[in-house]
Amino acid sequence: MRHPRPRIVVSECLGFRPVRYDGNMEHDETVETLRKYADLLPVCPEIGIGLGVPRNQLVIMKSDDITLLIDTKTGEDFSGRLERFTETFLNSLVDVDGFLLKSKSPSCGVGDAKVYGRGKVVVARSDGAFTRLVRKVFPLLPIESEKRLLKYELRRNFLTRIYSIADLRETLSRAGVEDLVDLHRRNKYLLMLYSPRQL
Numbered sequence: 001m002r003h004p005r006p007r008i009v010v011s012e013c014l015g016f017r018p019v020r021y022d023g024n025m026e027h028d029e030t031v032e033t034l035r036k037y038a039d040l041l042p043v044c045p046e047i048g049i050g051l052g053v054p055r056n057q058l059v060i061m062k063s064d065d066i067t068l069l070i071d072t073k074t075g076e077d078f079s080g081r082l083e084r085f086t087e088t089f090l091n092s093l094v095d096v097d098g099f100l101l102k103s104k105s106p107s108c109g110v111g112d113a114k115v116y117g118r119g120k121v122v123v124a125r126s127d128g129a130f131t132r133l134v135r136k137v138f139p140l141l142p143i144e145s146e147k148r149l150l151k152y153e154l155r156r157n158f159l160t161r162i163y164s165i166a167d168l169r170e171t172l173s174r175a176g177v178e179d180l181v182d183l184h185r186r187n188k189y190l191l192m193l194y195s196p197r198q199l
């Protein structure tokens with residue numbers, strides 16, 4: 001059987017271009033493997049809003065109920081620009097099946113970006129500014145970081161979901177009833193494994 005090629009948005013610093021604030025990028029084994037079996041769509045939100053390389057580090061600052069994305073040296077707030085870029089970017093995506101983003105980044109982090117309060121104290125961990133909007137716009141798609149995918153269970157779950165979603169997407173684009181029946185037949189045991197009731 002031919003497997004569909006999932007379309008995955010990936011943080012650009014994970015092996016595509018040295019776009020990190022310090023001029024580096026990171027090698028990631030999962031991304032390298034996926035290059036052969038998926039269509040990867042690299043994006044760097046901080047480059048997207050016009051920042052250069054190298055650049056000052058950004059951090060998430062929270063004061064009362066307001067969350068900002070602040071330049072650590074100048075104090076400039078980039079949250080509005082990043083939000084506008086992310087909205088435009090996400091709205092331009094066609095046929096996307098998941099997101100693989102850089103851990104701990106104030107823009108791309110997946111639940112582990114440091115949130116600073118008054119006095120430069122870390123008060124919480126959260127999604128980065130880009131990831132927060134991704135979750136809003138694509139609440140049903142898998143969103144993971146390269147660090148979380150080092151755990152076998154999370155990696156298996158992510159891969160299962162992106163390939164299943166890509167399969168469903170391709171099947172729906174053909175829109176024949178027979179194709180849907182075939183999709184259900186092929187995935188019967190997988191669906192049963194996750195939810196016998198919903199099968």
Ligand code: SF4
Pocket residue numbers: 011012013014019020021043044045046047102105107108
């Ligand atoms: S973590 Fe995201 S914003 Fe930071 S360099 Fe990588 S792609 Fe760009």
